[in-house]
Amino acid sequence: MGIAATTAEAGGEALSERQQAVLDAVLALMVEQGGDLTVSDIARRAACSKETLYKWFGDRDGILTAPVRWQASKVRAGHYDSQHLDASALRQSLESFAANWLAVISSGTSVALNRVAIGQAASGTNDLGRIVLANGRFAIGERLKPLLEAGRAAGLLAFDDTEVAFRTFFGLVGRDVQIRLLLGDRLALSETEIAADAKRAAGQFLALYGNRASFEARLRLAPQDEGGLYRPPSS
Amino acid sequence: MGIAATTAEAGGEALSERQQAVLDAVLALMVEQGGDLTVSDIARRAACSKETLYKWFGDRDGILTAPVRWQASKVRAGHYDSQHLDASALRQSLESFAANWLAVISSGTSVALNRVAIGQAASGTNDLGRIVLANGRFAIGERLKPLLEAGRAAGLLAFDDTEVAFRTFFGLVGRDVQIRLLLGDRLALSETEIAADAKRAAGQFLALYGNRASFEARLRLAPQDEGGLYRPPSS
DNA sequence: TGGGAACCGTACCGTACGTTACGGTTCGGA
DNA sequence: TCCGAACCGTAACGTACGGTACGGTTCCCA
Numbered sequence: 232m233g234i235a236a237t238t239a240e241a242g243g244e245a246l247s248e249r250q251q252a253v254l255d256a257v258l259a260l261m262v263e264q265g266g267d268l269t270v271s272d273i274a275r276r277a278a279c280s281k282e283t284l285y286k287w288f289g290d291r292d293g294i295l296t297a298p299v300r301w302q303a304s305k306v307r308a309g310h311y312d313s314q315h316l317d318a319s320a321l322r323q324s325l326e327s328f329a330a331n332w333l334a335v336i337s338s339g340t341s342v343a344l345n346r347v348a349i350g351q352a353a354s355g356t357n358d359l360g361r362i363v364l365a366n367g368r369f370a371i372g373e374r375l376k377p378l379l380e381a382g383r384a385a386g387l388l389a390f391d392d393t394e395v396a397f398r399t400f401f402g403l404v405g406r407d408v409q410i411r412l413l414l415g416d417r418l419a420l421s422e423t424e425i426a427a428d429a430k431r432a433a434g435q436f437l438a439l440y441g442n443r444a445s446f447e448a449r450l451r452l453a454p455q456d457e458g459g460l461y462r463p464p465s466s
Numbered sequence: 467m468g469i470a471a472t473t474a475e476a477g478g479e480a481l482s483e484r485q486q487a488v489l490d491a492v493l494a495l496m497v498e499q500g501g502d503l504t505v506s507d508i509a510r511r512a513a514c515s516k517e518t519l520y521k522w523f524g525d526r527d528g529i530l531t532a533p534v535r536w537q538a539s540k541v542r543a544g545h546y547d548s549q550h551l552d553a554s555a556l557r558q559s560l561e562s563f564a565a566n567w568l569a570v571i572s573s574g575t576s577v578a579l580n581r582v583a584i585g586q587a588a589s590g591t592n593d594l595g596r597i598v599l600a601n602g603r604f605a606i607g608e609r610l611k612p613l614l615e616a617g618r619a620a621g622l623l624a625f626d627d628t629e630v631a632f633r634t635f636f637g638l639v640g641r642d643v644q645i646r647l648l649l650g651d652r653l654a655l656s657e658t659e660i661a662a663d664a665k666r667a668a669g670q671f672l673a674l675y676g677n678r679a680s681f682e683a684r685l686r687l688a689p690q691d692e693g694g695l696y697r698p699p700s701s
Numbered sequence: 702t703g704g705g706a707a708c709c710g711t712a713c714c715g716t717a718c719g720t721t722a723c724g725g726t727t728c729g730g731a
Numbered sequence: 732t733c734c735g736a737a738c739c740g741t742a743a744c745g746t747a748c749g750g751t752a753c754g755g756t757t758c759c760c761a
Binding site: 414431 | 499501583590592596599603638640648
């Protein structure tokens with residue numbers, strides 16, 4: 232930090248092709264080796280000189296934080312359209328959100344980036360923590376809330392506080408996944424597991440916030456494949 | 467790690483009074499200054515010599531991990547008795563679990579300890595990650611599951627997989643609290659906020675896993691103070 | 702009162718690593 | 732063809748910090 236960088240990441244303008252390749256190398260190194268990177272390691276891996284690294288990113292902190300900022304800038308995804316929203320489309324969108332989010336937080340790059348940000352948050356001066364939060368937790372919140380409110384407007388959901396509803400959804404989706412991965416627990420989420428988890432989370436969310444009519448319909452159906460819904464004791 | 471420590475933390479025997487005081491100092495330093503501690507810092511703060519620190523804990527890694535192990539060893543709490551379990555007692559126990567867990571993860575020491583463990587998990591050799599997980603996430607799981615199963619045995623809860631049910635509870639309680647704190651978000655949870663969150667989480671969990679009779683009773687009541695339950699549109 | 706163990710505070714050593722400097726190469730434009 | 736900018740690889744510098752050594756003080760016990 233400190234001294235302003237010369238070229239990149241200062242105003243947040245576009246990075247050159249080469250610079251992006253370097254950041255990719257840094258990221259790959261973070262993923263496979265952890266946070267204790269030496270600048271020489273990075274230079275060797277990226278096949279560029281240390282002088283260039285310092286010229287581009289200022290100092291070691293800049294070199295390590297650049298990939299975080301860069302990845303964060305790529306998170307932006309398309310908003311979901313809230314037209315023609317019926318119960319099925321709502322459920323589908325919720326599942327899609329959940330699956331997407333699970334895929335993100337369980338990816339190696341996300342884990343590595345969050346570790347770097349947490350390490351930096353520990354060392355007094357924050358920045359990365361705010362950036363990661365803004366582009367993770369809060370970004371998905373701002374993207375999901377319109378869907379929730381559209382669902383409410385369509386009479387499919389019922390809640391007072393959108394923030395509370397979103398945080399519940401967040402908890403139902405993420406559960407213990409992120410903290411376990413951050414702490415080094417092996418936890419390989421396959422494509423199908425993510426899909427199943429997303430389905431369960433969406434179902435539980437709808438059970439909590441769906442309107443009574445649709446919920447009672449689901450009660451009568453008593454589906455077997457979604458956790459958390461009551462079914463009559465089989466005994 | 468590496469070379470076995472001489473006195474403390476080797477077999478996990480009791481630490482002397484003085485040693486505990488030193489670990490308290492390390493912990494306090496972690497909380498207020500973050501993870502980038504020098505051994506000299508610690509020695510100055512703990513008012514002891516570096517020589518003693520190395521003698522007791524082996525090397526820098528031992529010095530930093532000792533307080534984590536020590537705190538972890540203190541987490542053990544009494545099991546909840548599952549006798550005389552009715553709906554009210556179950557709800558009370560769930561709320562108690564939730565409030566306790568929220569208080570733990572939002573405490574400064576927990577945040578600092580988790581940051582240290584995450585930083586160490588990033589640097590190849592794990593250990594702390596496993597310890598923190600074993601004494602946090604998994605310990606509470608093992609303590610809560612008997613309660614859940616007792617509730618099921620009493621006909622108050624319905625679920626197939628205890629693990630799935632627990633993870634749902636975990637998600638409903640923690641939501642985004644831990645990751646936000648780890649990333650440096652200011653998020654002061656007051657006593658009353660924790661109590662309210664615990665109540666909401668327990669209510670949502672019971673709405674998902676409670677049996678139909680009690681759930682329908684709560685539907686008719688349409689309580690105002692618990693998030694996530696449907697109430698008829700006031701319009 | 703003497704002796705030894707434990708420990709504090711400080712000084713010291715060696716090294717790893719952040720940062721800078723420099724010679725050599727590539728490449729695009731006049 | 733020449734020039735300069737950008738960059739690579741390597742070497743050099745300075746320092747911070749992990750780890751050790753040592754003299755001085757306290758305290759326990761014979």
